[in-house]
Amino acid sequence: MNDQPPPPNPWVKNLLIWGGVFLVLLSVVSLFNARGEVAQQQLAYSDFRTKVNEGAVASVEVGENKITGKLKTGETFSTVTLPGDESLVPLLQDKGVKYEGKAPEQGNILVALLFNILPFVLLIALAFFAMRQLQKGGGAGGAMGFGKSKAKMLTEKQGRVTFADVAGIDEAREELEEIVDFLKDPHRFSKLGGQIPKGALLVGSPGTGKTLLARAIAGEAGVPFFTISGSDFVEMFVGVGASRVRDMFEQAKKNAPCIVFIDEIDAVGRHRGHGLGNSNDEREQTLNQLLVEMDGFEANEGIIIIAATNRPDVLDPALLRPGRFDRQVVVPLPDIEGREKILEVHMKKVPLAPDVEARTIARGTPGFSGADLANLVNEAALLAARRSKRLVARQEFEDAKDKVMMGSERRSMVMTDDEKKMTAYHEAGHALVSVFEPASDPIHKATIIPRGGALGMVVRLPERDRYSYHRDQMHAQLAVAMGGRVAEEIIFGHDKVSSGASSDIQQATSLARNMVTRWGMSDKLGPLQYEEQSEGYLGYGSSQRTMQSAETNKLIDAEIRSLVEGGHKRALDILKGNAEKLHQLAQALLEYETLTGEEIDELISTGKIDRPDAPKGKGVRPVPVRGSAIPKAGKRFTEAARSAHND
Structure with a gap:
């Protein structure tokens, strides 16, 4: 971190300089104006004649309208003469006063002239200073610099990033390496009549590394790199955005070949013709100027525009046509190989313990973006620092994950024993259904420690990256989602079911709706789409039901209910047939609060958990089903379930 103070503002610096000049001039004028008048006594003319008659005056100097002299006591004086007084000279001769004439003082005239014109000089200097500020280029110092581009230029020495710093997005990097080759050796392409794409649009979810990839292109090519945000173009003043676009391209032409990177271009590049108001008109003027600069009458040779967005669906079609943004480079979420490489890049910055393996962590973080993985490594380092460790171990990475x-632990949250027991059976229901559903993902961890907004949770992770789901996997998801609600119904009774399953019900309903209306997985409705995504991309937007008849809508609702109730029945069958394991798993959660997937599998298979913190150092802790641990509301069913299971 740079602790040096920021550079002084040029406006303040110039103001201080001119203020100092003004004070110096004022001091000089004051000195000239007060010269010769410091020790003089001002006398009235009548008093002067009285002192002459009394013989108290030693000598005088008679000027045009002023008399200065010296008394016999050594004091000096001055007085103003009367016009046409011819009796003064005889009086001086009669009293023996030494007198002489005095020529007019030219210095006083100059001082008076300087004093009179000084305000005008200062006003002219101030106006000149203000005009310089108004005409000064750039947004850094000009008072009227709001029409100048806010693009910042990064040279090779400032924050240089190369492709070695970018991992996990090999396909996107390969598509952009051609731009780097062109900037290094343009003749290689031009001699065959080929032209490099004028623009590349990076499309991807937030945190996938679009900005980092653009900086790596500039770092590899070794050319100036201008960066600006799309929102920096648009202001409340009409025409400012277009002026900034023109100024940005003028700067780019002076530094060609170069790269101009516009982050979040959807802020200025949205469809034209939508909405009303001056702000929209200003945005459209800015977009029109951008379109002209990218591919207008004047060719911008050596200027490559790279933009990033996660909403390409809202961009104006004219912006995406060939000649402007010729390529759309998708920057996806990294797969397991990419996550491993990204973790290795970020792990170089922290001291690692020998038990840390990037591959293992990458396998347990599906769906993580590059930014998420960087945050994971940082959280692990912070946890190790809080625990006063010298190395970041695997446990810190697990806790950070x-x-x-799942969110931060809320161990300070006070829960009653009944609430803990309800949460334990709820999560045990989820876990048990997940274990006995063949198409379900493996359990990563189950906990009854409150995290985030949940009292407990069961986290499942796929064994590999998954890009699509099969019908049997979706039915397994429905059953697992309803497992917690079913466990509450079985153990505590119908009247004691809690609101803790609200998110599970929402998840199951949303999945069932997609199965029926978007994925064609309803036998009654067939492979038709009844809902479509409204203005969304990469997970954004919302579903909208298309115009259907009342009978079709009624059938859709009935199919959604049938799917959710089918998941409820599957979960009920599993938990009824494994009631003893449900109690064992719930008791283990109450005992340990958190269980890993391996411990859950071990408990279901052997009825024991092999854990180092078991009492008496035995290492193997049995988890029996004690009658006192079974809630009263569920005792009757539990006996029936056991007999049914034994049969």
């Missing part, structure tokens, strides 16, 4: 995926 739980924090990122």
